[in-house]
Amino acid sequence: RTAHQKKALALFEGIRKGDRRALARGITLVESTRSDHRSDARELVSACARMPRPRSLRIGLTGTPGVGKSTFIEAFGMLLINKGHRVSVLAVDPSSARSGGSILGDKTRMQDLSVATEAYVRPSPSRGSLGGVARNTLDSIILTEASGFDICLVETVGVGQSETMVSDMVDMFILLLQPGSGDELQGVKRGIMELADLIIINKADGNLELPAKLTRAEITNALHLMIPRRKSWTPKCLRASAATGYNLERVWGSIEKYFEGLRESGEWDGLRAAQQEKWMWREVNHLLMGRINADEGVRAFAKTLEENVRSGEIPPGIAAERVVDKFLSSYISQKHE
Ligand code: GDP
Structure with a gap:
């Protein structure tokens, strides 16, 4: 087990038993934006979601x-x-x-x-x-x-x-x-x-x-x-x-x-299912944007494109496509390093 899993498991045990402090700490973890906290939070939420x-x-x-x-x-x-x-x-x-x-x-x-x-x-x-x-x-x-x-x-x-x-x-x-x-x-x-x-x-x-x-x-x-x-x-x-x-x-x-x-x-099942799906795509959007923003090269590239879009030189749709392409090629080249 990784350290993240261990930490999440300990919190999960507390939460499951109804320990309020564990619950409060769990929610604080979920709200944190630190990337190591995000991994702990993912483990914790998965464990809780699996609970019958x-x-x-x-x-x-x-x-x-x-x-x-x-x-x-x-x-x-x-x-x-x-x-x-x-x-x-x-x-x-x-x-x-x-x-x-x-x-x-x-x-x-x-x-x-x-x-x-x-x-x-x-x-x-x-x-x-x-x-x-x-x-x-x-x-x-x-x-x-x-x-x-x-x-x-x-x-x-x-x-x-x-x-x-x-x-x-x-x-x-x-x-x-x-x-x-x-x-x-x-x-x-x-x-x-x-x-x-x-x-x-x-x-x-x-x-x-x-x-x-x-x-x-x-x-x-x-x-x-x-x-x-x-x-x-x-x-x-x-x-x-x-x-x-x-x-x-x-x-x-x-x-x-x-x-x-x-x-x-039976509408309840369909409603929950649709919600799950919607949040998955929200998360995809969020994660992708986060990764694009974290790539300095792409950020600098996008910054210059912003100017071109503002002045009307390049249409927004085309600029967006270039940003995404730039991100993908940067991602692929990093993978091969
Ligand atoms: P919130 O901003 O929507 O959370 O509203 P609050 O619960 O803080 O209430 C705003 C004000 O309306 C307070 O002064 C409450 O006392 C008053 N209030 C809330 N519910 C009722 C009610 O059922 N009847 C009356 N007369 N006043 C109420």
Whole structure:
């Protein structure tokens, strides 16, 4: 066995037994960009992925800042725990990838959940590109599952690109809205709405009860005009309140029904298979780009081509082909050295 395999195996043993420190260290490893760490991480993720476990529920949750995501996850997570589930909370935060500060998955915002032994709350990694963060999150999901968490909530901010990535790694996607936000859905958010299997109008309490009803009616109408993503499920809109707990049981009822449909129709298998395939190609893209960037000769060559492309001397497509050819010939000559 190599040193990488030994190290990964030791962590895997800890994770499998439900050791939280091993899980935390495993996720840190998965998030690391150091190349020796990458090899350890690959071993670890493979070991975890091979573990026979009943399939866990991977649920994405999105919404603009302030809509109540963390309040919702805190309340809903506690409800799930009380039903005997073990819940992990991960975050994909595009703003943290840019600014280095994360605003999601903050433990201080989920006070009960973050200290519960049946839950594991992990903040978004504060470094790396969005693509990198998303890729690592998929690996982290696999680690938490190996550690015995049967429901995984992946939180993200509603800004577009991150939703698409998260929806490619979860089985169900939930969009959180506030009362009165129906109009906003005319524009950009429509794309996000099309990804949603369940839309929750949060804050349906106090003064907002009536506006919540109106917004729900509006959204329900809009949903009727959409083509459902799944054969076994038509997207629904529910009112709820993370603050009072109103309708949280119904939300869970809907989620259970959704997964029942996925399971009975066989759609779940197809969905996971398609996701695996998609991530393989994402990884191919990422690895190839990484190798191209690591080759100094190719980088210098590409730099001069960039100038030619900017001035219009060489069309972008032709330049791209030359970069790839240059990389391949450099790769082949290195192999023969
Ligand atoms: P996030 O940015 O989406 O994570 O939103 P937060 O969970 O931090 O909530 C933003 C604000 O909305 C906070 O002041 C919460 O107390 C409030 N809030 C969250 N859920 C509810 C709710 O169900 N009802 C009401 N009235 N306020 C809520």
